[in-house]
Amino acid sequence: MTTTLWVIVIGTVAAALIFDVINGFHDAANSIATVVSTRVLSPRVAVMWAAFFNFVAMGVFAPKVANTIAKIVKINPSDHAFVYVVLCGLLGAIVWDLLTWWWGLPTSSSHALIGGFGGAGVAYAGWDILQWHKLVETLIFIPAAPLIGFVLGLTIMLAVVWIVHKQRPARVDSIFRRGQLLSAGLYSLGHGGNDAQKTMGIIVALLIAAGAMSPTTELSLTNPQTLWIILSCHLAMAIGTAFGGWRIVKTMGMKITKLQPIGGFCAETSGAITLFLATGLGIPVSTTHTITGSIIGVGATTNLSGIKWGVATRIVWAWLFTIPAAAIVAAGCLYIARWLGAF
Numbered sequence: 499m500t501t502t503l504w505v506i507v508i509g510t511v512a513a514a515l516i517f518d519v520i521n522g523f524h525d526a527a528n529s530i531a532t533v534v535s536t537r538v539l540s541p542r543v544a545v546m547w548a549a550f551f552n553f554v555a556m557g558v559f560a561p562k563v564a565n566t567i568a569k570i571v572k573i574n575p576s577d578h579a580f581v582y583v584v585l586c587g588l589l590g591a592i593v594w595d596l597l598t599w600w601w602g603l604p605t606s607s608s609h610a611l612i613g614g615f616g617g618a619g620v621a622y623a624g625w626d627i628l629q630w631h632k633l634v635e636t637l638i639f640i641p642a643a644p645l646i647g648f649v650l651g652l653t654i655m656l657a658v659v660w661i662v663h664k665q666r667p668a669r670v671d672s673i674f675r676r677g678q679l680l681s682a683g684l685y686s687l688g689h690g691g692n693d694a695q696k697t698m699g700i701i702v703a704l705l706i707a708a709g710a711m712s713p714t715t716e717l718s719l720t721n722p723q724t725l726w727i728i729l730s731c732h733l734a735m736a737i738g739t740a741f742g743g744w745r746i747v748k749t750m751g752m753k754i755t756k757l758q759p760i761g762g763f764c765a766e767t768s769g770a771i772t773l774f775l776a777t778g779l780g781i782p783v784s785t786t787h788t789i790t791g792s793i794i795g796v797g798a799t800t801n802l803s804g805i806k807w808g809v810a811t812r813i814v815w816a817w818l819f820t821i822p823a824a825a826i827v828a829a830g831c832l833y834i835a836r837w838l839g840a841f
Contacts, residue, residue: 503578503581503708506581506582506585507581507704507705507708507710509585510581510584510585510588510704511701511704513585513588513589513592514588514697514700514701514704514731515697515730515731515734516592516734517588517591517592517595517607517611517697517700518694518697518731518734518735518738519734519735519737519738519741520592520595520596520599520607520738521595521607521611521693521696521697521735521738522549522552522693522734522735522736522737522738522739522740522741523599523738523739523741524595524598524599524607524738525607525689525693525739525785525786530544530545530547530548530682530686533547533678533679533682533762533766535762538675538678538679538682538759538762539678539679539682544682545739545740545741546740547679547682547683547686548682548686548689548739549686549736549737549739549740550686550736551683551684551686551687551689551690552686552687552689552690552694552732552735552736552739553690553732553733553735553736554687554690555686555687555688555689555690555691555694555732556690556691556694556719556728556729556732557719558687558691559691559692559695559777559778561695561698561717561718561728562695562777562778562779562780563691563692563695563696563699563777563780563781563782564695564696564698564699564702564717565699565717565780566632566635566636566699566780566781566782567611567612567615567695567696567698567699567700567703567782568699568700568702568703568706569629569632569699569703570612570615570616570619570628570629570632570633570636571583571615571616571619571627571628571629571703572619572626572627572628572629573703573706573707573713574707575706575707575709575713576709577707578707578708578709578841579622579841580622580703580707581704581707581708582618582622582832582835582840582841583615583618583619583622583707583832584615584618584700584703584704584707585704585831585835586614586618586621586828586829586831586832586835587611587614587615587616587617587618587619587700587828588611588614588615588700589614589827589828589831590610590613590614590617590618590824590825590826590827590828590829590830590831591607591610591611591613591614591615591824591828593824593827594610594613594614594820594823594824594827595607595610598820605786605820606784606785606786606787606820607693607696607786608692608693608696608782608783608784608785609636609640609784609820609821609824610820610821610824611696611697611700611824612633612636612782612821612824613820613821613822613823613824613825613828614824614825614827614828615700615703615828616628616633616821616825617822617824617825617826617827617828617829618825618828618829618831618832620825620829621828621829621832621833622832635781636781636782636783639776639781639783639784639787640784640787643772643776643783643784643787643788643791644787644788644790644791644794645791646772646775646788646791647768647769647772647787647788647789647790647791647792647795648791648792648794648795648798649795650767650768650769650771650772650792650795651764651765651768651769651791651792651793651794651795651796652795652796652798652799653768653795654764654767654768655760655761655764655795655796655799656799658760658763658764659760659799662760670760671758671759671760674758674759674760674762674763675759677759677763678759678762678763678766681762681763681764681766681767681770682762682766684766684767684770685766685767685769685770685773685789686739687770688769688770688772688773688774688777688785689773689785690732690735690736691773691774691777692773692776692777692782692783692785693735693785694731694732694734694735695731695777695782696782697731697734697735698717698727698728698731699782701727701731702715702717702724702727711723761796761797761800764792764796765789765792765793765795765796766789766792768792768795768796769785769788769789769792772788772792773785773788
């Protein structure tokens with residue numbers, strides 16, 4: 499590689515890790531909103547709890563999601579201009595993430611990344627560059643993730659209420675305050691396992707495009723060539739989570755529906771189950787979609803009118819626009835880079 503290309507590669511890796519920090523910052527609400535809104539943990543302790551489990555997830559899940567992300571766009575290792583495709587895809591995702599954070603909307607960082615990467619790829623080489631079977635799997639889970647979370651949240655909440663209905667309310671509250679420590683930890687583990695791998699996939703795609711990594715290289719903690727990718731992505735995610743995203747915490751934990759510890763436990767547990775399943779299958783799902791569906795499912799067991807459907811509808815509209823909006827921003831970045839003569 500030329501010196502210029504090396505600089506671009508290093509800069510893009512840095513941008514990817516910045517995106518990972520922003521992802522953790524943006525999605526901190528998904529992991530801690532319920533445990534904060536039920537006052538089981540203070541915000542400061544909650545973010546550190548979530549950050550710890552974000553980091554240790556690297557030792558729990560195989561990097562199947564990273565493999566999916568790396569293959570959404572067909573990369574030609576001999577065409578180093580693909581480095582710019584990855585960079586512009588990241589820029590599209592970062593811009594959209596920051597905008598929706600500012601607006602207080604819990605949109606999907608995952609779908610922003612997929613939209614940005616895909617949009618930059620299409621702008622560079624047309625629609626045929628997309629690996630449609632990988633993309634379709636992800637698109638299917640846009641409605642499926644919140645639906646699974648909703649059904650599991652509803653089912654688990656009904657089952658738990660039936661089990662404890664003869665217990666005194668004070669005892670139930672005490673049990674599930676402690677239980678939320680476990681459920682919040684499990685959800686954060688699933689969040690770190692699924693989301694950190696998406697940035698890993700982007701870095702792998704970048705290194706393949708630059709000719710610095712073979713397309714057949716497997717991500718592994720035991721492989722010195724890839725160890726730094728796994729460690730840095732999980733660390734960046736944990737750092738971002740530790741900073742927290744308080745605008746979105748307020749929306750997720752307080753505006754959708756009012757939760758008690760028992761409801762927080764059921765929502766986090768159903769969200770964790772969904773994320774563990776998706777990560778095991780190698781499907782990059784939205785942790786935001788998942789926990790939102792779970793919270794609404796739990797809220798629906800007591801009082802449908804207690805759910806702020808206006809807020810939920812606003813969130814859904816943000817979901818629908820995420821992939822195309824990030825794709826448009828990324829495509830615009832690529833056209834500017836081409837106009838400037840970068841490639």
